[in-house]
Amino acid sequence: MGLPSLQGSLWKVALECAFKRSKKKCENEFDSPVCNSCKYYINNYIEEDPRKVKLYMMSAEDEVVDIEQTLKRADRTIIFTIISILGILFIMWFLMYLPNLY
Secondary structure: OOOOOHHHHHHHHHHHHHHHHHOOOOOOOOOOHHHHHOOOOHHHOOOOOHHHHHHHHHHHHHHHHHHHHHHHHHHHHHHHHHHHHHHHHHHHHHHHHHHHHO
16 A cells, blocks of 8 residues: 555545534634644645635535535434334234233
8 A cells, every 4th residue: 555645635634624623623713823733734734825725625624514414314324224123123022922912
């Protein structure tokens, strides 16, 4: 396995920054003075036009929203599946022991 690409590494840093801000683990607005000391601030790793960096971060934030929505859908699907299985098991148990009640 080779070294990660610069673009891939920057994308991971941008996503981590966006995740931290979306989860309120970082309450700073992107590009605030506090960001300079953060290891997830991509401007610490590249010299780029600030407009391009903001656009890059907007893409990362959109990706985080998509990921969070996908996770919520997956959670709902898992919960629905578990409830359905438990419901079926309860009905089967009830039907098996119903004749014994009379």
